[in-house]
Amino acid sequence: MANYKDYMLFDKLPHTWCAGCGHGVILQAIADALAMQELDKHDVALVSGIGCFGRVDDYLDINCMHVTHGRALPAATGMALANPDLHILVTMGDGDCCTIGGNHLIHAARRNINVTAIVANNYNYGQTGGQYSATTPEGSVTSTSIYGHVEPGFDICKLAEAAGAPFVARTTPYSPMQIRNLIQQGMSVKGFALIEIMDTCPTHYGRLNKFGGAARMLEKVHEMTVPVEKARTMSEEELQGKFAAGVLVNKSREDYYTKYRRIVDSLKA
Amino acid sequence: MKSEKRFIEGNIAIVEGAIAAGARFYAGYPISPSSEIAEYSSKMLPKVGGMYIQMEDEISSMAALLGASAAGKKAYTATSGPGISLMQENLGLGIMSEIPCVVIDVQRSGPSTGAATKPAQGDMMQCRWGCHGDHSVIALSPASVQECFDLTVQAFNMAEKYRTPVYLMADETIGHLRETVTIRELDPSEIIEREQPHGIAPQDFRPYDYDRDMPSPMPPFGSDQYLSRTTGSTHDEKGEFCPTPKNIDRVTHYLTNKIEAHTDDICLTKKLHLDDAEVVFITYGCSTRSAMSAMEQLRKEGIKAGLLQLQTVWPLPEKKIRQVLASAKTVVVPELNLGQIAGEIRKFNDYGCSVIQANRVDGILITPKQTIDAWKEGR
Numbered sequence: 260m261a262n263y264k265d266y267m268l269f270d271k272l273p274h275t276w277c278a279g280c281g282h283g284v285i286l287q288a289i290a291d292a293l294a295m296q297e298l299d300k301h302d303v304a305l306v307s308g309i310g311c312f313g314r315v316d317d318y319l320d321i322n323c324m325h326v327t328h329g330r331a332l333p334a335a336t337g338m339a340l341a342n343p344d345l346h347i348l349v350t351m352g353d354g355d356c357c358t359i360g361g362n363h364l365i366h367a368a369r370r371n372i373n374v375t376a377i378v379a380n381n382y383n384y385g386q387t388g389g390q391y392s393a394t395t396p397e398g399s400v401t402s403t404s405i406y407g408h409v410e411p412g413f414d415i416c417k418l419a420e421a422a423g424a425p426f427v428a429r430t431t432p433y434s435p436m437q438i439r440n441l442i443q444q445g446m447s448v449k450g451f452a453l454i455e456i457m458d459t460c461p462t463h464y465g466r467l468n469k470f471g472g473a474a475r476m477l478e479k480v481h482e483m484t485v486p487v488e489k490a491r492t493m494s495e496e497e498l499q500g501k502f503a504a505g506v507l508v509n510k511s512r513e514d515y516y517t518k519y520r521r522i523v524d525s526l527k528a
Numbered sequence: 529m530k531s532e533k534r535f536i537e538g539n540i541a542i543v544e545g546a547i548a549a550g551a552r553f554y555a556g557y558p559i560s561p562s563s564e565i566a567e568y569s570s571k572m573l574p575k576v577g578g579m580y581i582q583m584e585d586e587i588s589s590m591a592a593l594l595g596a597s598a599a600g601k602k603a604y605t606a607t608s609g610p611g612i613s614l615m616q617e618n619l620g621l622g623i624m625s626e627i628p629c630v631v632i633d634v635q636r637s638g639p640s641t642g643a644a645t646k647p648a649q650g651d652m653m654q655c656r657w658g659c660h661g662d663h664s665v666i667a668l669s670p671a672s673v674q675e676c677f678d679l680t681v682q683a684f685n686m687a688e689k690y691r692t693p694v695y696l697m698a699d700e701t702i703g704h705l706r707e708t709v710t711i712r713e714l715d716p717s718e719i720i721e722r723e724q725p726h727g728i729a730p731q732d733f734r735p736y737d738y739d740r741d742m743p744s745p746m747p748p749f750g751s752d753q754y755l756s757r758t759t760g761s762t763h764d765e766k767g768e769f770c771p772t773p774k775n776i777d778r779v780t781h782y783l784t785n786k787i788e789a790h791t792d793d794i795c796l797t798k799k800l801h802l803d804d805a806e807v808v809f810i811t812y813g814c815s816t817r818s819a820m821s822a823m824e825q826l827r828k829e830g831i832k833a834g835l836l837q838l839q840t841v842w843p844l845p846e847k848k849i850r851q852v853l854a855s856a857k858t859v860v861v862p863e864l865n866l867g868q869i870a871g872e873i874r875k876f877n878d879y880g881c882s883v884i885q886a887n888r889v890d891g892i893l894i895t896p897k898q899t900i901d902a903w904k905e906g907r
Binding site: 271299301304317320322323325326333334335336338340342523526 | 603
C-alpha cells in the first residue's frame with residue numbers, strides 16, 4: 260500500500276502558508292489521491308502557476324513544472340499532448356485559473372485536454388496582500404476594494420461546465436477526504452477535470468470580511484455548501500448564497516489527444 | 529539520404545528545416561506575415577507523427593511549447609512582432625527554466641499593428657532585451673530561402689545544446705521570397721539532441737548545474753528513471769526555489785555565461801571579399817541581399833568592397849565585427865530599422881573606423897543604390 264508520505268518532500272516543511280490556510284489540507288489530499296491510486300511518481304506531473312497555492316509543488320516529490328502567473332493550463336496542454344501517458348495535475352488559485360488565466364481555462368475545457376485542474380479558490384490574491392480576484396463576491400472587502408467590491412464573482416464550476424469540461428466538482432477544506440476522492444475521480448476521467456476547493460484565507464479575505472478565526476472560517480465555507488443531490492431539489496431562492504458540493508458534472512466526451520491521434524494514425528496508414 | 533530541389537518560399541523552407549531537425553510539436557497563433565508557417569506545419573506535422581495546436585493567443589502558445597518540450601518534444605512556434613511582445617514573459621520562463629524551443633519571428637513593420645504585411649527588421653532589440661532581467665539569447669537570421677532551411681536546423685541544434693529558447697529572426701521579404709532550394713533529410717550526425725543523464729544514479733541526478741558553463745542533462749517529464757523539476761523562480765541545482773543573494777547572483781551570471789562563453793560555436797557568419805576590403809557592409813536578414821548587389825557593383829567600379837553577413841545576430845559576433853572594424857576604412861550597416869544593430873557595432877569600434885548607417889522604415893526593402901549612396905555621403 261502506498262502512503263501519501265511517499266509523494267511528499269518532508270525536508271521542505273514547514274510549509275510557507277499561514278496558520279489556518281486551507282492549502283495544506285489540499286496538499287495532503289493531492290498526495291493522498293496519488294497514494295490511493297498507487298501511482299508511480301515518475302508517471303505523475305504537476306504544473307503550477309503563481310500565487311500562494313502555486314507553491315504547492317515545493318512539497319511534492321513528483322515531476323513538477325512551475326510556470327508563470329495564469330499559464331499553468333497552456334503549459335499543461337503542451338505537456339499532455341507531448342506525453343499522453345502522464346497523469347497531469349494543474350494546481351491554480353482563483354487568480355491563476357479564472358482571472359489572469361481565465362481565457363486558458365475556457366479553452367482547455369473546450370478542447371478537453373486530459374489534465375486534472377485543482378483550483379484553490381480563496382476569493383483573493385493572498386500572496387500579494389489580499390487584493391480582489393475574479394471570484395471575489397460582490398460587496399466584499401479586499402485590500403483593493405475597501406469600500407466594497409462592485410464586480411460580481413465568477414462561479415468557476417459553472418464556467419468550466421459551460422466551456423465543456425466533462426468532469427466538474429466542488430468541495431471545501433472542511434472535507435479533506437472528499438477533496439482526495441474528487442481528485443482521484445477527476446484523474447480517472449480521460450479529459451478535462453476541474454475540482455474547485457472553496458478555500459480559506461483567514462489572513463486577508465477572512466479577516467476583512469469578518470469570517471471569525473481560521474476555524475470558524477472553515478466552518479463557514481462548509482456551511483455555504485449543499486450536497487449536490489440536495490441542491491438539485493432546492494429552489495433558486497433556497498440556493499441563494501449556497502454552492503452545490505460534490506460531483507457537479509460527469510459525462511463522457513472524447514479528449515483532444517485521442518481525436519488528433521486518430522488523424523495522425525490515418526495519415527500513417 | 530533523400531534530397532530534393534524545390535522552388536518554395538522562405539516560410540515553407542523554415543517548416544521543412546524544423547521537421548528535418550526533428551521538431552514534432554507546434555503551438556501558435558496565426559499572424560501575418562508568418563501564417564504560412566502555421567498552415568504548412570498543420571499539414572506536415574501529423575504526417576510525421578507530430579502535433580499542431582492553434583492556441584488561444586501567443587502567451588499560451590509559448591507556454592504550450594515549454595510544456596511539450598519539457599515532455600521531450602522538439603517544439604516551435606512562428607509569429608511576428610506583436611506576437612513576440614506577448615511571448616516575452618514565457619520566453620523568460622524558458623530561459624530561466626532552461627527549456628529548449630525555437631521561436632520564429634517573421635518581422636513586420638511596427639510598433640503595434642503597424643503595416644502588417646510590410647517587411648521590417650525592427651525587432652532586433654525586442655528579441656535581445658524583450659523579457660525582463662539579465663540574460664543572454666541566441667538569434668539567427670536568414671538572408672535566403674536556403675538559409676531558412678539551414679538556419680532553422682541550426683536553431684534547433686543550439687536550442688537543444690544550450691537548453692534555451694532560440695529565435696529565428698526572418699522578415700516579411702525572406703519569409704515570402706521564393707527561391708530554388710535543397711531540402712534534404714539530415715544525417716543523424718547533423719542533429720543535436722539534448723543531453724540525457726546516462727549512467728547517473730537517479731538519486732544523484734540534478735536538473736540544473738551551475739558549476740560549468742553548460743546546462744545539466746534534461747530527461748523528459750515521464751522518464752521512468754528521473755524526476756524532473758523546472759521552475760521560473762530562482763532555483764538551486766535540484767530545481768528548488770532558492771532566493772538567496774548568492775544563488776540569485778550565480779544563476780543570473782550562469783544564464784548569461786552559458787551563451788556568451790560559447791560565441792565561437794554560436795556566432796555564424798558569412799564573409800565575402802573581406803581580405804582586401806576597405807568598405808565593408810555588415811548585414812543580416814533581407815538587407816543582406818541589397819548590400820550584396822551594392823558590393824558587387826562597387827567591385828565592378830574598382831572599389832574594394834566586402835561583406836560580413838551576421839547569420840547569428842544574438843549574441844553579436846563581436847570578434848568578427850572587431851576584425852572588420854580594425855581593418856576596413858568604412859563600415860556600412862543597412863537595416864530596415866533606425867540603426868538597432870549599427871549602434872551595437874559602434875560599441876566595438878575602438879579603431880576609428882567610420883560606421884555609416886543606411887536605414888529604411890517605410891515598409892519597402894532597402895535598395896542597393898540607397899546603400900551605396902549612404903556610403904558616398906557618409907565616407
